[in-house]
Amino acid sequence: MLDGLEIVELTGLLNNIKAVKTDGFSLMQICATKIDESYEILYTFGKGYDIRNLKTVVREGEHVPSITDMFEAAYLYENEIHDLFGIAVDGINHDYKGTLYRTAEETPFR
Amino acid sequence: MAAKRSVIPFGPQHPVLPEPIHIDLVTEDEKVVEAIPSIGFVHRGLEQLVTKKDFGEMVYVAERICGICSFGHGYGYVKTIEHIMGIEPTDRARYIRTMLFELSRMHSHILWLGLMADAFGFESLFMETWKIREKILDMLEAATGGRVIFSIMRIGGLRKDVPDDVMKGFLPELDKVVEGIKACEAAFLSDPAVLGRLKGVGYISKEDAIALGCEGPFLRASGVEHDNRMRGYAAYGDMDFKIITSDEGDSYGRCYVRIHEIYESASIVRQCIEKMPQEGIYVPIKGFPNGEHMTVIEQPRGGACYYVHASGKKFIERMRVRTPTFANIPALAKTLQGCDVADVPILVVTIDPCISCTER
């Protein structure tokens, strides 16, 4: 039911996102959802009024590659996912190391 | 000799900030070289509450994400659930929703004008704009019963009808509001002292605004013609309005865009009242939502995304709200680089920060 949804493997994520960027889309949001023991990460891109979604599944303990070298503003969303869900993101350009959300509980949504 | 770097903490408590956000300003003399934002002071975990409240009750929680954009949050959540469940609200419900949405956009923009006047030290202008805003709050109170939290949304339509004579009474009030804003516009857009504080402050180019994912008046002030209302949700497809843009790209441009959006919103409210259809306001719903959907709507501060993942139970698995302020923070951090320390308060206010929305 999501507009232009594509489900991709974690290993092919960066290549897919590169293709979206080549088409001229910009990043709208990144969010994580906890489904049982794994996490779904949803990337939403927009161009004008068009929307494209990419979804990938991350299992406990797996690392997600950062997309900040393609979309500069992604650092905020990636830090958010790290701070709220405890999913490790590798290679963020501005890695706040858990200080974006200063919550009492370390990873409240985990 | 290179200047010594020092770090000035800005916030979470600061006279210009109505809500807590913390920014570490790395400065060289009077120039800011880097800004590091940090949020989480009002993180209430409302997104997680969706797994503990039934999906009908969640409307009240969604409305309380923020006090200023409350109608938009309630609407975004309800619209997403309605899409998943395949419900089409009645025409009258669509029109009343649009009318209330535009009234809340007006009061949000006028609130911002007041805060801006306060940030550059024009006390009487601040008082005057908020006095005008009071008229809109009175209209909203007459229509819904609440001044900031309306509790009128419901999945499938509205909980309460707004009588036609009450809506007709809004028309002369709207004229007074527009007249009042016209008087303030002269002070905002042509007073030399105000221009000195606004012109050229916090410039962001069209390319940067798109690349950094800016939203709302912040994006439109850089000359990008993008307004999610053009997607035609609610009754916006039947309305006649134009997108306000400015090529200035600075604080002055943002001020210009917001003031002219108030006039457009007033015109949309008038059109809604004149074309108001006569029929029911509520479509009964059956069962529980099953599926996922993302809705993008235009909040006063910019585009907001609502994502709901439901699996056919009473409780929803995940709700996610991407608010415009969250999307504007990277651009804010960028504009803060290279500005004077004295301009920081104006720059922070200029994106219309809504921290409660950002942290949920």
Next chain:
Amino acid sequence: MTFANFTKTELKNLFRKPATDKYPNGPASLKESTRGHVSNNMDACVLCSVCQMRCPTGAITVDRKAQTWTIRPFSCIQCRRCVDNCPKKSLSMQKEYTEPDQIKKEQVFDLSDRQKEVLAEQARQAAERAKAALEAGKKKSSE
């Protein structure tokens, strides 16, 4: 004339009455539909506890044994859901705002004596009907 832009408005405001209400020293200007606080007409309430089930914040407690209806005004969010769902229309939304206080106190409504009698009478009749139905059932099974 750029300097005189706002001067006219300012001068007008100087000689105008205040735009604000003197609340709480004077009355607040409230609208017909203002949601202030919830009140219960204990002459009509039947303690059915629908309001308790519908309340999103759990601010209402119905005690059938003690025949009381209790609301915690500091938990109530004035959403009107209890009023809209009340089957006897005994709940109503009043315009006046809840009063500030130093402690989060509860507001207890006792069932009126007349309503207590009505409910007792209804309970007696219901018991009689149940008894009659039971006896009728017994008769049928013995036949």
